[in-house]
Amino acid sequence: MRQAEFDREQVLRSALKAFLHKGYGKTSMQDLTKATGLHPGSIYCAFGNKRGLLVAAVEQYKQDRDRQFAATFPANAPVLPSLKGYLDDLVAECHSCDSSRACFLVKALNEMADQDAELQAELSTSLETWQANLESQIQRAKDLGELTADKDPEILARYLVMGIYGLRTYAQTHPQREVLQQLADQLYLSICQ
Amino acid sequence: MRQAEFDREQVLRSALKAFLHKGYGKTSMQDLTKATGLHPGSIYCAFGNKRGLLVAAVEQYKQDRDRQFAATFPANAPVLPSLKGYLDDLVAECHSCDSSRACFLVKALNEMADQDAELQAELSTSLETWQANLESQIQRAKDLGELTADKDPEILARYLVMGIYGLRTYAQTHPQREVLQQLADQLYLSICQ
DNA sequence: AAAATTCTTGAGTGATTGCTCAAGAAAGAC
DNA sequence: GTCTTTCTTGAGCAATCACTCAAGAATTTT
Structure with missing residues (x-):
């Protein structure tokens, strides 16, 4: 097994930032490859499609927020x-x-x-x-x-x-x-x- | 002078409904032609472009809201x-x-x-x-x-x-x-x- | 070192986008 | 009825979209 080279959490937070800035619909795959550093094929491989990336980013956001809530x-x-x-x-x-x-x-x-x-x-x-x-x-x-x-x-x-x-x-x-x-x-x- | 065949207010309210339902970005010209009954050329002629239609719809919405406010x-x-x-x-x-x-x-x-x-x-x-x-x-x-x-x-x-x-x-x-x-x-x- | 496995790469796919414009239809002017 | 003007029509345009996949690079297994 060779493991992926990217940091999943960092990728998701970058994608989230892009989605937040332009909205899901207006964020193109090109934007996402720039924001995450991943190539289209890698995104497809890791998250299935653009929507899958959104769902994963939402999940990450939830986790971050829950942690922050507990700390507060x-x-x-x-x-x-x-x-x-x-x-x-x-x-x-x-x-x-x-x-x-x-x-x-x-x-x-x-x-x-x-x-x-x-x-x-x-x-x-x-x-x-x-x-x-x-x-x-x-x-x-x-x-x-x-x-x-x-x-x-x-x-x-x-x-x-x-x-x-x-x-x-x-x-x-x-x-x-x-x-x-x-x-x-x-x-x-x-x-x- | 031959006058346009469509009712501007009605067109704007239809466009507004479409924009509200799907959002501006996801509302395609095809959606708008269906919603308003106008052909792409007519929309271009009357409002310049898709954004112009949005601006006009916003203006219409404001007027309708102001009227409602005054009545309330x-x-x-x-x-x-x-x-x-x-x-x-x-x-x-x-x-x-x-x-x-x-x-x-x-x-x-x-x-x-x-x-x-x-x-x-x-x-x-x-x-x-x-x-x-x-x-x-x-x-x-x-x-x-x-x-x-x-x-x-x-x-x-x-x-x-x-x-x-x-x-x-x-x-x-x-x-x-x-x-x-x-x-x-x-x-x-x-x-x- | 060779073979096997897995991940990365990015040019290319068909579909869809907003938009154009020449041709046709309808109305008013004479 | 004919001419002129204005509006309507919709097939077609270049650009962009999300997405694919065969080839190459990197790692592990043998």
């Missing part, structure tokens, strides 16, 4: 400061130019939903898992007495997800830090009351 | 009930299957921003105008005593826009009416306090 919400630490930090990180990410302002899952969902039911299902599931993770953090905040008992974690998590979607979209027309930070703070307050 | 917020009527109605209409639109869940301006912005600075500028301006319209309604609510004097209309309008962006995005994975209505109500409350 350490177990046994108070939740609300972590949540505040989570939103502040989001503001920083939306503010920075080199990074993307849109969540890759949402962007892919927006572009592909009507044309690829299978991918849509997977993306929806991922987003639902994310919301469930936020909900369990909110539940933990209740258990720790950081939130009053009358709050419903499911409803709060839902509202938080909606707010984050909105914040990311808003950042596309108004990437100024103060504006985004003020919106994030307002969102945080409406969770904590 | 009648002058000299109390503002808050109108705002409630505005959000309820939004929920209904997001809930219905045949209509689009995404705002066309935002969808176009998401897809084209990195590749068409001129269009991006126009879309941003339109969205800013929309936010300004909401802000002046909120100002009117303050003047009418519907909102306490300590509220800042600009900040409230910003938050409302963010919430609406988020609601529309959220609807793409959860189009259930109860969920969307509950989110809209929560958003409404955080405006009125």
Whole structure:
């Protein structure tokens, strides 16, 4: 057995960056060969086709995000400061130019939903898992007495997800830090009351 | 002078529907000829090129939206009930299957921003105008005593826009009416306090 | 070192893209 | 009814698309 010469994770992150920048449809194979350094034949061999590369990149993105989530919400630490930090990180990410302002899952969902039911299902599931993770953090905040008992974690998590979607979209027309930070703070307050 | 045989507004609305359904990039000229009933030559003659058709469709969409906005917020009527109605209409639109869940301006912005600075500028301006319209309604609510004097209309309008962006995005994975209505109500409350 | 196996390479494939333009059809001018 | 003008038509254009595959390079096995 001779093993492949490229680093899979690095290839996937490069492809993801290309997809994020131009969108899936407008990202040509030529763009992808340039971005990843792989030749068309290698991409075909490793991922089947362009869509396969997208699916693999989505999977990689999910893993990276899950790791980041776990690092931001350490177990046994108070939740609300972590949540505040989570939103502040989001503001920083939306503010920075080199990074993307849109969540890759949402962007892919927006572009592909009507044309690829299978991918849509997977993306929806991922987003639902994310919301469930936020909900369990909110539940933990209740258990720790950081939130009053009358709050419903499911409803709060839902509202938080909606707010984050909105914040990311808003950042596309108004990437100024103060504006985004003020919106994030307002969102945080409406969770904590 | 012989006049064109097609109805411009109807053509633009058909094109808009096609763009909304498949996205600008994936909507081929063939799709557009089918959707509008026009032949490629006629489209070229009337709108210059595919992008010209998009720009014209955006313009039409803006006009339709402005009309709808004015009808929802009648002058000299109390503002808050109108705002409630505005959000309820939004929920209904997001809930219905045949209509689009995404705002066309935002969808176009998401897809084209990195590749068409001129269009991006126009879309941003339109969205800013929309936010300004909401802000002046909120100002009117303050003047009418519907909102306490300590509220800042600009900040409230910003938050409302963010919430609406988020609601529309959220609807793409959860189009259930109860969920969307509950989110809209929560958003409404955080405006009125 | 030779043979066998696996990965890499990139010019080339048919299909599709946005778009053109000369020819034809329809309307108004006289 | 004829001429002029304007609009409509759709086959065809060059460019680009995602993708293929036979030949070459690199590694392991014998």
